[in-house]
Amino acid sequence: MKLINYIKRHKIKSAILAVLLVVYYFSLPKDLFKDPTATVITSNNNELLGAKIADDGQWRFPETDRVPEKFKTCLLLFEDEYFYKHPGFNPISIFKALKENISSGSVKRGGSTLTQQVIRLSRKGQSRTYLEKLKEIILATRLEFRHSKDDILKLYASHAPFGGNVVGIDAAAWRYFNREASNLSWAESATLAVLPNAPSLIYPGKNQQRLLDKRNRLLKKLLDNGTIDELTYELSVAETLPQKPYPLPQIAPHLLQKTAKHNKGKRLKTTVDITLQTQTNHIVKQHYNSLKQNEIYNISVLVLDVKTRKVLTYIGNSPTDNAHQKSVDIIDKPRSTGSILKPFLYAAMLDAGDLLPHTLVADVPTQFGSYQPENYDKSYDGAVHANEALSRSLNVPAVRMLQDFGLDRFYHYLKQLKLKDLRYNANHYGLSLALGGAESNLWDLCKSYAAMASTLNHFNDHSSAYFTNEFIEPVYNFESKVDFGKLVSEKSVFDAASIYLTFESMKQVNRPESDESWEFYDSSQDIAWKTGTSFGFRDAWAIGTTKDYVVGVWVGNADGEGRPGLVGVQTAAPILFDVFDILPKSDWFAKPYDEMIEVSICKKSGYRASTACDDIEPRFIQNSGQKTAPCPFHKLVHLDASEQFQVNSSCEDVSNLKTTSWFVLPPLQEYYFKTKNPFYKPLPPFRNDCVKTSAIHMEFIYPNQQNTIFLPKDFDGNTNDLILKVAHSKPELTLYWYIDDAFIGQTKDIHDMAVLPQQGEYTITVVDELGNEIKHKITVAN
Structure with a gap:
């Protein structure tokens, strides 16, 4: 009531006071510092992985979340011993500074508190006049109302200059001592505490003696007030000063580059395991030094934790040079897939009930229109078990399986995996989709393998249930949490049994291209893995999974140049197994019995046993496999x-x-x-x-499905004969051969016929002695 009466009696004074209070309240900007900051990434235990300099060329880290105790003690003793007692300014210090400056006729002493120095830093070095000092005092008191003392210390530690282009305690600790600020010694902390006092005159590499003297005086004060003992003091003054700045760590430069796109100027704690990242960097460097002898310059490696879907290692490229695209992050770049998609086809056919793991599939010369797939070694097995075709990465069986399964059906499965580089419809890729006709990237492929492994783990761990959001993106932000969705009884893409049987096939010890030197890649743990090589030897892949980890490797040249020997099993697989060797060992996946059934299988054909099968064994197959045909x-x-x-x-x-x-x-x-x-x-x-x-069966061996035949020539330039071949179920019968209804000869037992036709179109007809007939149209070209 008295206040109201006073206001009524002194309206003008009260209005002026109110205006002054409002001005005082709004005198301090909401954000004191708007300077750009460096992008900083740390490991999952807060160790520095790398930093990208701020846009203004300063090494200025984002504001620190805590001030190290040693630095804090040194700073307060050197700059502001009464920091926790004054209201933002220290009248005694100001009076002493004023007295000394007047007597000397120049500014010798500032008398500013740390709070005032924060204000001065935020005002970008205004001229040091008495009017400016008054403004600093006013703003300092306002800052004390807004922030706690500890927060003000953080502001100072984050924005104080430390010489050159180094700003803030965190950047200074790394640039001058190559370690975290919290790990600095007393001598190092004292050095950094005295630097902001005159950063343009005294910093490492300049005026060393003056810097040493100031540091040692501060250490002596620490000794005198009992903060450190005599031994610590003696050891501290014996420490040398840093001579020049250290380069900041660049342990995961491409992850830093990726982070800077979406979190520019921020500090991001990642999921990366720094020990694993460092060891994998070393592995990649070793292989790079060997591969570059063959002019293969680029490598990328991704390691995922299956259970958490966290990125443990991220190597976007090898330690190559700028001429070979050192800065390009290849992990998310589309590259030709080679055979790396074959396990998805195998799993899809198992899931749909179109295949059993050991079913015999045809491996014979094949042509679909103008497309003629070939196996890596140019040979054929006639028939091969499906799981062996996958482990050996045979191309012809894969394309024939895709043809039988249906291109659109397989494409639908791939779209469910969310492979973002599948930008066209199924017909655009055709049957080459299984052999590298499409592009994908290491991130998406590793994500898909991890999702399959996780599906199997979750099925066994959660009473035979599936999560609705299993095929989720991996995360590298430590604060991000993966949401697998709800538990349901229905699978999201592949059922657990199909995944398990696919992984069983992928862990076979058959190399995809040859059996040579396999022992060098053998591992003490079971790994489901697959390699891939793109057409023209441009991309080499190796991706493997255990119950706990997925490792993906790509090797090649970023510019797409192919090289002899750039084969998945020779270049990418050794890196894959070297990385698995440094990972903790994992048990093999548990068998998902609830999605499987035991049936009698014909051992020779791999089909469900028919009444005619003489060698039968019980095997667990996927539930959907019950609808497959019996052994034919x-x-x-x-x-x-x-x-x-x-x-x-x-x-x-x-x-x-x-x-x-x-x-x-x-x-x-x-x-x-x-x-x-x-x-x-x-x-x-x-x-x-x-x-x-x-029944009588007769088929062309050559030409089988080829329409156009090119006749070879010898070294003398003479055209060689065209050798026609036929397979007959009863080779002892006599076969009669015709070209365009003209009889050219007969064969018995071995049905090969040599002819030398001119250029043109012909119809080849073969008739056996029982009247059975086959025809084939060909075009002979030079």
Whole structure:
């Protein structure tokens, strides 16, 4: 009531006072410092991984979250012993400074508190006049109202100049002593405490003696007030001063580059394990030094934690030079996939119930229109088990499997994996989609392998349930949490059994391209892994997963130049296994029994056993695999007593027939299969006195599906013959050969026919002695 009466009696004074209070309240800007700051990334335990200089060319880290105790003690003793007692300015210090300056006729002493110095730093070095000092005092008191004493100390420590282009305690500690500010010694802390007093005159490398004297005087004060003991003092004054700035650590430069795009000028705590990152850097450097001898200059490596989906190691490129795109981060760049997508096709076919793991698939010369896939070694197995085709990375079986499965169906599975570089429709890629016709990047591929491993882990750990958001993006921000969604009974992409069976195939010890020197890449733990090599030897891949970790490696040249020997198993796989060797060992995945069923499998064909199969074993398959067809390759045949001929009731008494199960492949598959499987036994021929009732099969070996034939020439320039080849289920029959209805010859047992046609179009017709016929149209070109 008295206040109200006073205001009424002194309206003008009260209004002036109110205006002054408002001006005082708003006198201090909301943000004292608007200077650009460096982008800083740290590891998962807060160790510095790297920093990118601020836009104004200053090494100014984002504001520190704590001031180290040693530096704080040294700073207060040197600059402002009464910091925690004054209201922002110290009248006694100001009076002493004023007295000394007047008596000397010049400014000899400032008398400013740390709070005032924060204000001066924020005002960008205004001229040191008495009017400016008055403004600093007013603003300093306002700052004391806004912030705690500790916060003011943080502002000073973050923005104080330390000489050259170094600003703030964190940057200074790294630039001058190559370590965190919290790890500085007493001598180092004292050095940094005296630097802001005259940073343009005294800093490491300049006026060393003056800097040394100021540091040692401060250390003596610490000794005198009992902060340090005599031994610590003696050891501290014996420490040398830094001579020149250290370069800041660049342990994960490409992750820093990635961070700067979205978190520029901020400090980001990442998920990277600094020990693992450093060791992997060393591995990459070793392999780079070897690979560059073959003019292969770029390597990228990504390591993910399967359970948390956190990035543990991020190496965007090898330590190459600017001429070979050192700054390019290849982890998220699209590159030709080679064979690295084959496991997804295998898993998709298992998931859809179109395949069993050991099913025999055809491996014979194949052509789809103008597209003719070939295996790496240019040879064919005739028929090969699907899991072996995957572990050996055979191209022809993969393309035939894709053709049978359906291009659109497989493309749909890939889109569910969220491979962002699949920008076109399925027809754009065609059947080459399984062999590198599409592009993807190391980030997306590792993400997909990690999601598959995690799906299997979660299924076994959560009572046979699936998470709705399993195929989620990995994270490198330590504060980010992965949300796997809700637990449901339905799979999101692949079921657990299909993933498990795919991983079982991928851990086989067959090298994708050859069996040579496999022992050098053997590991003490089971790893599901796959390599890939793009057309023209431009990209080499190796990606592997265990229950806990995914490691992905890409090797090549950033400019796309291909090199001989740039093959996944030779260049990327050794790096993959070197990285796995430094990771903690993992147990193998548990079998997801709830998504599997035990059935009888034909050992030779890998199909569900039919009544004709003679060698059967129980195996667990995926539930959807129950709808696959029974074995088509075993048939019951009737033999005579010698078991050398087939017979039937037309030539042998029924009581003498010996019924036997026989494994029979189609003629073209049989032709190649028996060359690599010496124990394969073709069907015995019918005895001459028997009426032949079984079906006759005949196929072209060459040309098989080729439409255009180029005749080779020898060293003398002469054109060589075209060798026509046919596989017949009963090779003992005589075959009659025609070109455009003109008879050219006959063959028996071995059905090869040499011809030398001119350029043009022809129809080849082959007829056996029983009247069975096959035709094939070809175009002969130079």
